[in-house]
Amino acid sequence: MVATYxxxxxxxxxxxGKDPAAIARQAFLLSFERPVCAAAAQARIAGPVKGLAGEAKGFDLAIYNPM
Structure with a gap:
């Protein structure tokens, strides 16, 4: 999700990206006029996963703000 005017x-x-930090950095580098910061969340999935099946056991979070 991108929030911008x-x-x-x-x-x-x-x-x-393999982790939220890499994803947040790539989101920041998207072509927008004035990027401020970017954040990413990735669900930790427990148990066997088939497609989107599985149970989330929390989230890993990252923020990229080089300013």
């Missing part, structure tokens, strides 16, 4: 609705974007 440049967008008025949700748009899917592809970001790669």
């Amino acid at each position: 440049e967008k008025t609705g949700f748009e899917p974007i592809n970001l790669g």
Whole structure:
């Protein structure tokens, strides 16, 4: 999800990254006029996962703010 005055609705974007820190950095580097910071969350999944199945056991969080 991107919050910015440049967008008025949700748009899917592809970001790669193995962890929330890498994803937040890539989100910050998207082409916007005045990036301020970026944050990412990644669910910790427990048990066997098939597709989107599985149970979240919390989240790993990261913020990227180079200012």
